[in-house]
Amino acid sequence: MRILLVGASGTIGQLVTHRLLARNHEIITGGRFSGDIHVDLTSKESIENLFKKAGAVDAIISTAGAAEFAPVHSLTPEINQTAVLSKLLGQINLALVGQHYLYENGSITLITGIMKDDPIPGGASAAMANGGVAAFVKSAAIDLKNGQRINCVSPNILEESMEDYGESFIGFTPVSGKEVANAFLKSVEGKQTGQEYKVY
């Protein structure tokens, strides 16, 4: 399949790329500062430009989206905007624009994260974005046309990320990157839609 992967340079993006290449898929990578096509997910125009350059694809995958971390008592509407514009709307706009560049029976796979189900301190803004994406996916699935599908993957903290982020996930049992990459593969090559694959 011809697959557009946004966020390919991140830890999960690299794992997903390897997994898909091993299945002989063609990957077009999109990223803020790297990849085949540069894209700023906070800009609808940039997302439209991404698809104009990429052309029609069989699958769209996002392993991207930023959010700021702050305890709620010091979280402001302004700080919350990073998650709104990037992790939430960046991904949803990728789906809304991308559906029109997606072949029949094509799939969209977005990324959420465990903190919406299992909160960590300072994670409310990211959790909000995760929850919004997951609910959008479940609901959008019943509306898509031409056999198009949409799912999301909600990863736990990865074994590969424990050194960098483990302090925020004390007591969480990390999962392997391979399991997370497999969930993306299931979404792409499987037939399910409206699912949130929780890799916990």
Next chain:
Amino acid sequence: MRILLVGASGTIGQLVTHRLLARNHEIITGGRFSGDIHVDLTSKESIENLFKKAGAVDAIISTAGAAEFAPVHSLTPEINQTAVLSKLLGQINLALVGQHYLYENGSITLITGIMKDDPIPGGASAAMANGGVAAFVKSAAIDLKNGQRINCVSPNILEESMEDYGESFIGFTPVSGKEVANAFLKSVEGKQTGQEYKVY
């Protein structure tokens, strides 16, 4: 208790007002075009003005938030903005600003809705907002200080609303407004936090 209720003129807002008045609470109502204090939830400045006028309260309740309905294949980032700015960020900004006007052990109660769990056609934008609010609530609860609490209520379609909206909820079994109002009362007078009361 001294309670600020935003969205008091709506069907659920009226039911909640009656329930709280019967418990002898003092209600300050906020609304776009009605109520004791006018507020535009899409404006952070208007929310700040609301709290400056209302002063400190024991509880903040939202039964407000708009969203547009459109099938995903015709949903655009622009149409989605109504739900983002009103139903999602309107409520979250009410909580973020309002926490600083909330007494010790005070509560915040927001509103979501069944369509995030049980999708209806054209409901993806509203579902996104509902999912974002629910995940925010769950996560914010572990961060709030001074015993402050936060919950949300996710109502099914109401018996009282079947005549107006029943066509979008075919096969749903409506619930009574009294049950929904009770869930708000539980959030206000109870001790729980981080909960989503699903009245399904």
